[in-house]
Amino acid sequence: MKVGVRRSLADIQADYDRGNKTELETLMRAWKGIKELDPEDPRSFFILGGYHGEPFRGPGETDPTWWGGYCQHGTVLFPTWHRAYLHSLEKALQSIPGCESVMLPFWDECSEDSRSNGIPHALTDEFFELDGVKIDNPLRSFKLPVSIVDNVKGDNALYSKPAGYETVRYPLSGLVGTPADQAATAAHNAKFPDYAENVKILNGNIVNWLTSTITIDGHVMGEVYSKFVACLNAPNYTLFSNTTSQGAWNDAHPKKPVRSLESPHNSMHLAVGGFDVPGQGDMSPIPGANGDMGENDTAGLDPIFFFHHCFIDYTFWIWQRRHGATTSFTIDSNDPGAVYGANNPPPAGGDPDAPITMETPLNPFKMREGGVYTSNDCIDIESQLGYTYGPGSLDSYAHAAATPSDALLLTTLAEEERTLHVAGVDRSKIRGSFLITAYAEVDGERRLLGREAVLSRWHVEGCANCQTHLKSSADFRLPAEAAEQGNVEVEIRTRQGELGGGPRMLRKSGIAAAALAEAPEPFTMEIR
Structure with missing residues (x-):
């Protein structure tokens, strides 16, 4: 099998700027091609x-107890399902005439650039x-060729979007499902x-x-970058793969926390889709920013999704x-990341009674020889899928001898250190994605402990995958x-403001773990 190379988009862009234009032009031609295909074309x-x-499709097209999409989040299939997804998109790009050798680049999110x-x-x-013609950049957005109508009972057309709707990113809003949303979005975007x-x-x-x-043990480190590095230290695939498994392990092993790949992944979705970072720089928060990348329902319709997931x-x-x-x-x-609840069906095309295994179908992605991909078909990207990766910012960690430097501190606690455990955050009561941020006051100084981004839906009650994992948690060193x-202190910032009321945020303070654990909803805190 011929093995293609997925390069960093920044490297391809640098080649273009130096006059070597073919690779980026071919990429643009391929993306332009698949965006212009008939919307019925697979x-x-x-x-x-x-x-x-x-x-939405399948039972989830109308039934709120089903999720009408295929994506896997919060389960052990998160990495492999998205791997099959990227592979299918890449094959479509290669089907465009003149683009047979094109590969999907990755946005190197940990690079210095x-x-x-x-x-x-x-x-x-x-x-x-x-080809000498000035065109709209195919990678910056996508205009829907036909309308999307939300027929899910109880949604009130929440996710409906008209033909011609163009995806947006921070600081804009893309909520247009109801007249009220349309009015609010128009006023915000104006x-x-x-x-x-806006790009700036x-x-x-x-x-x-x-x-x-x-700052941990005197070491100052970039949090999202450190999460990406720390997840490389997860001891097995299950704990590496998703936030549900991460949360269950950390709850049971507070002195030996792990970091999953899905955690920093969520942060970047929210960064592009519409959450600012509290208290950073001189940028003011922009309430009302609701970009498509910030929600599961629409994230895949923005081309940047695929470069992020690459x-x-x-x-x-x-x-x-x-x-x-x-x-x-x-x-x-x-x-717990390897099961669905008995009364909570899986995403479209799944079996509500089957456990999640290496042979669970990664619907709807079909292999050339027939049948649906499973995780077992997506292990070795070089021999099974025909691609590999060019140089990237995490290459130095590809060997066990490499030490993840300061980022390893995120998963290594000293004997005298503790963990702040935040639990019981009910996603069914929160519309859309949200951000859990923790602080500690040390010698009169307010110090950031960390943030946990939660990528969610505007109507969790309609998502079987989400229903299985309705309670979110986070652990902070x-x-x-x-x-x-x-x-x-803990604040939970939602699309509608700070969870729990208050002028700006909900804060819960205390000293004894028992007192913290007894805190009422909407969430609990415990020092362990």
């Missing part, structure tokens, strides 16, 4: 982008010159009429997310190489001096 971007969420400048400009430039200025605001937000720091898959491959798992890994069948003084 290779069209409308079909492929819609697999993640809307337009991303941390300094934000998103590669190939993903944000308004226009691109192709405040941001300058496209170039977006990139500023990305840089803030990537460079915001936490980096997630690159990180997955680095983890496999580091742990000698390039040809095999297993799923722990006893882990608590330095010894903070644990001793016991003054901690």
Whole structure:
């Protein structure tokens, strides 16, 4: 099997800027091609982008007890399902005449360039010159060729979008499902009429997310970058794969926390889709920003989704190489991330009674020889899927001998340190994605402990996958001096403001773990 190379988009962009234009031009031609295909064509971007969420299909098209999309989040299939997804999109790109050798690049989110400048400009430039003609940049957005109608009972057309709707990113809003949403979105977006200025605001937000720091044991480190590195230290595939498994392990092993790949993945979705980082830089929060990347339902319709997830898959491959798992890994069948609830059906096309295993179909992705891909078909990207990755920012961690530097501190607690455990966050009462942020007061100074981004839906009651994991949790490393003084704060920022009321945020403070554990809803806190 011929093995293609997925390169960093920034490297391809740099080649273009030096006059070597073919690779980026071919990529643009391929994306332009799949976006222009008939929306009924299985290779069209409308079909492929819609697999993640809307337009809904199957029982979930009308029944709120089913999730009408195919995406896997919060389960052990998160890395492998998205791997098969990227592979299908890449094959569609290669089907466009003249683009047979095109490969899907990755946005290297941990690179120095991303941390300094934000998103590669190939993903944000308004226009691109192709074959001597100035065209709309195929990578910056997607206009729906047909309308999407939300027929789910109880949704009140929440996810409906008209033909011609164009996906948006921070600081804009894309909620247009109801007359009230349309009015609010029009008023909000009118405040941001300058496209170039909006890109600057977006990139500023990305840089803030990537460079915001936490201090642990005297070490100052970028939090999102450190999460990506820390997840590479997860001891097995199950714990590496998803936040449900991560949360259950950390709840049972507070002195030996792990970090899953899905955790920093969520952060980048919210960074692009519409959450600013609290208290970072001189940028003011922008209430009302609801970009498509920030919600499961619409994320796959923004082309940047696939460049983001290509980096997630690159990180997955680095983890496999580091742990000698390039040809095999297993799923722990006893882990809560490996099951659906008996009364909570899985995503479209799934079996509500079957456990999640390496042979669970990764619907709807079909192999050339027939049958649906399973995780066992997506282990070795080189021999099974025909691609590998070019140089990236995490390459130095691909071997077990490599030490994840300061980021390892996120998963290594000293004897005198504790963990702040936040639990019981009921997703069914929160519309859309949200952000859990923890602080501690140490010697009169308010210190950031960390953030946990939760990628969610506007109508969780209609998502079988979400219903299975309705309660969200987060764990934050608590330095010894903070644990001793016991003054901690947690805020949960939602699309509608701070959870629990109050002028700006809900804060719960206390010293004794017992007192914290008894805190009433909407969430509990405990120092462990």
